Amino acid sequence: MLRTHTCGELNTGNVEQTVTICGWVDTIRDFGQGKFIDVRDRYGRTQITISPESPEEVKQAVEQFHRECVVQVVGRVKSRPAGQENKKISTGEIEIQAEQAVLLNACQNPPFLPSQVDLPNEDLRLKYRYLDLRRKEMQDTLALRSSVTKGIRDYFEHHGFVDIETPILGRSTPEGARDYLVPSRVHKGEFYALPQSPQIYKQIMMIAGYDRYVQIARCFRDEDLRADRQPEFTQLDMEMSFVDSEDVMGMVDGLIKQLAKDILGIDVELPLPRMTYDEAMTRFGHDAPDLRFGMEIVDCTDVAAKTEFRVFRGVADAGNYVRGINASGAASLFSRKRIDELTTYIQEDFGAKGLAWFKVNEEGELASPIAKNFAAQHLEEIKNKMDAQPGDLLLLIADSWDVSCKALNGLRKRMGAELKLYDEQQMHFSWVVQFPMFDHDAEAERWVAMHHPFTAPLDEDLDRLGTDPGETRAKAYDLVINGYEAGGGTIRIHDSSIQQQVFGLLGMDEEQARERFGFLLDALKYGAPPHGGIALGIDRIVMLFAGLDNIRDCITFPKTQRAADMMTEAPSPVDQEQLEELAIAISKSDS
């Protein structure tokens, strides 16, 4: 070892010991006769002192020291003079009097310093990721991520799960997200697909009798990126046999409780609260509502139906909805201009036709350009329904169910953040359950699986499969943290007749189903136990646990929004020879 101690562990207990530390030069404070050199590694920072009494070789050696170069220092640990302690760092009560100093490796003048106050732009951080990863925040986040994955592995091992790896090179399936494809050299013109999730493999493992499977699995989806979405991400993938929804959720409840305790030091009450999908959409307009604050959606369609205001009346008469939220106390904070911004936002982002609003004045009256269209009695009803108090701002959307959900969810999130209705440190865990089995694809005029085609319907909804597919609810559950979908799972169909029926509803005949999932359908015939599981998004969980607002900051080497790696410059063109070996020709695109 080139060192006896790290830069974070020396304290007054080590005084008068001779030690050797290694690390990067963080800063040099030069006083001519003497210098203070902070040497940093991921454990901390230790001050080295050079004084007129220091050996000549040391003085000469440190002349070559510059920021971020790698050094080794041998010296004696001393208590700092009284009043010169640095209380901000763990090693602040001691310093090392240098007796030997070695430049292990020089450093070019770096584009930015890990310890600088103003962070550089993200593209520069990503290009020089090794410098960015030297930053304490990044090192702390990656350490937290390591604690999360260790906690997960310990928990599942304790509960008798077997950690099993599944292939990265798999078969493309047309369902779900766009696949990343890998050309086969041996089978020219054919492709592997990288897994969107190990979904089918884990079902196969249940059939194979591994009744408790777990894997921390890398997954790939070739879709557009967001602050909380990367093309390559990590799932905690888990599956159990002989279970129903409650068993899977209970297992995850225990995991969440343990992680929250061990990592955040907070006690989480179990079971985690559950809410049905219908309730989530009705009260919050979203299937992953942020429950750290209220501001619930209020349905005013019945009042709207009675008013003379044509916009409201028309929407109500057409069977659509007039719903709104009460941004309590926001009336004075939202000028006409800011309300216009909200209107533009819901129009451009969610296709809403408009935003109706009322400010509640001192007298408790609803004030708005549209107020004159309402009878006093109807304004009173709206006021009562929305529990409007003086100073409140009421925001209403008159539109289809779908648009009103999206727009009100958007408004609610925005208002919640702007009005600071929750503590940034707060964590809220809950379940949303009983998702619909199917979404209706209006364009294609067919049903599509909301989760995946192997999701089991609720027992009490089995009859509806045949009569009313849109009203059939699934044994599906999503874990929600602070308004993010942190994971989702289902109990799978293990009855082949129900599976056939679902395929039928999805517009797949037996032949198509065979073509796509033949191996799974075969496997299901060889003694498939009832089973179900869940996948949790580890990146998102780490992001939330670390209090970050984007997923890139908890991924070591993330991709940019255009799915590029700024450091390696992937993706890149390849040699013509490589293409020929794969029998691939690049067509000239006209775009």
Place this chain on the structure above:
RNA sequence: GGGGCCGUAGCUCAAUUGGUUAGAGUACCGGACUGUCGAUCCGGUGGUUGGGGGUUCGAGUCCCCUCGGCCUCGCCA
């Protein structure tokens, strides 16, 4: 594919709204200084204003195209 914000010194930002030689802090280089810890003080190097085209007597500023980053809708669970 659509909408929005952004790009000026190595880095973080300014530039009186189209007007002289594009500034500051920091980093870097040199000098001064034994107790600093965002050290301080003095001096210096450093610019294709992302790139290209246009309008204009004159463009960092206005217009068009393009490259890149971020947020977002669609997409994705």
